[in-house]
Amino acid sequence: MSILTVSNLTKQFGGLVAVNSVDMTVEKGSITAVIGPNGAGKTTFFNLITGVYQPDNGNVQLGSSSLVGLKPHEISRHGIARTFQNIRLFSNITVLENVMVGLHKQLKAGIVGTLFQTKKVREEEQLAKEEAYHWLEYVGLAKHLNEDAQNLSYGAQRRLEIARALATKPKLLLLDEPAAGMNPRETRELTEFIHRMREDLDVTIVLIEHDMKLVMEISEQIFVLDHGEKIAEGKPAEIRNNVKVIEAYLGKSAVTPA
Amino acid sequence: MNKLTSKLKGNKLAQIILLVLYVLITSLSLYLAQASVTAFLLMLFSLLLLYYTELPDRLKWLIAGVVLIGVIPFVSSTGPGYQSYMEVATVVGIYVAMALGLNIVVGLAGLLDLGFVAFFAIGAYTYGIFATGQAANFMPFGTFPLSGESFWIFILIGCFVAALFGVLLGIPVLRVKGDYLAIVTLGFGEIIRIVFNNLDKPVNITNGAMGLASVKPPEIFGYQFVYPNQFYYIVLAILFLVILAVRRFEFSKIGRSWKAVRENEIAAQSMGIHLVRTKLLAFAIGASFSGMMGVVFAAKQTFVDPTSFTLLESITILVMVILGGMGSVPGVILGAAVITILNLQVLTEVTNYLNQLSLDGVISFPEALAPAKMQRFIFGAILIIFAIYRPQGLIPSKNPVFDEESLKEGSKKHRKEKITVEPDKGFQA
């Protein structure tokens, strides 16, 4: 059963077609990778799905509802969460509060309740702290709860982004280059962790990644973008030997020896 | 000195004794040396000391209450300076509330607003128009001025009207970001002032540049509030509520969403935060504090005209927030107090003193450096010194500290059966 269906998706920036008539179907519960050379349009593709940009053409469908025209916060409410290629944490607040922001939409407190600190609001707030702490434990950042997010190491910041995204209880999780800047050991741990997330949380994962070892190891389906167009899709073994893909990455000469 | 502070640290009893001693000494000196500004300032300083003690919060509030409600008015009450001290304290209170309001907009939500005084003006005019004969010009029913008893309801009305204008102004203004937002809000602040300045025709609503005179003083059960020492208590009561509200908002879902928007709009949105609504709420709540104090201001001055609401006022309030520490409630309170007292008391005293010296022929100032002109210069220099040595503000904002042990226990109930966590092992399964 498919959870995400993208059809004919197109986005132009001035004369540049960053995403060009892309079709894509993501199976529920799967781990899918989107790869392609720098500037291929991968991040733009995520931005179109999450409502950061509006597509010029085409459709994005989550389950049975179309997401086109919705604002990012509405799309979050539909059950899509993401991390960012250039980390976007709430730098000057604590690690725990970062995750608590992820719980935003499930909290009911309003102005009046907050002003009078009703029992309900206090209980809800306490539960939120506990739940946020739970997500920190899950990604292994529990002992950093009171630190400012900006003081975490690079790898830890990436994990915090994931914890924050998980707190929104997504059906679909989009990871934009989660292994960027990680050393081999961290990358290995990340690979395992992504598997675990899928098992534990019934979440479908789509990730953009340049680390081919990770991609080949982890993904069930791979989509390849180049210059905004989808040039291939298939299982890792198929993609590895795809001529077009090798061309895109290494240039024509790699395929047709001079 | 370092030795002393390290000894004091952790010793609550010593802290209390010192604090009480300090309050006693300053009270006594204020009581005896009536007209001494220094004694009055030292007295106020006790509240800052109180802030730095390690007493439980409730006790701090209690002591602050006793000092503010009882000690300060009492010990300054017998001398000739009484009303002027109370006037200063009242004005400080008004500015503190406004600065706390602006702090929500600038410090928490990160929206630079250079027209904040507009909401103060709206509050002041809301009461001013109905508590003078002015309203009779355009209201088809009712008799005006309303009695001073309406003041208490008008505090609420001023609060809501200002909040409403916060939203109305916010809707167009919040389309722009960053520096542009600052410019647009600056424009709106001026527009509001100019509208009040010109709304005497075709229908005379604000009485234009002439302003509204003889605004009814507040009244309750036949008791009228006319002197600063009476307004002092009104301001104190409102201020208490404002501080309570600010604290509660700051550490709530709403406060977190403000900070998230401040830190990163795109990430905040992707967490499900409604950007426009969050910003409008910050505008509205910030404005509402100003609106309430505007009502008080109108009643205290018994006169409202557009010259009280210039760009300089907006900037002064912003300076209070920045100097005190953006996003920091104690910092902003201190910042507002310091700036107001500098402006009203210290700098005028210094100017008077220098004037006296030059009259006595001790020093002679060239025309260009006349003490009266120097006042602004000194003010600017002080701000620059603070900006260099305390770039984060007098009391930088602090994040809350969560108790890990209690969360550890509670987090278990959020765990699904199949999830196992091994804290702090990173991604390792």
Ligand SMILES: Nc1ncnc2c1ncn2[C@@H]1O[C@H](COP(=O)(O)OP(=O)(O)OP(=O)(O)O)[C@@H](O)[C@H]1O
């Ligand atoms: N907001 C924008 N305005 C104009 N051009 C943009 C914008 N965002 C992206 N682009 C352009 O669109 C193209 C695709 O960019 P995108 O960031 O999606 O690539 P990517 O596949 O994520 O690359 P990388 O692997 O380097 O992250 C690039 O040429 C980029 O310069």
Ligand SMILES: [Mg+2]
């Ligand atoms: Mg990218």
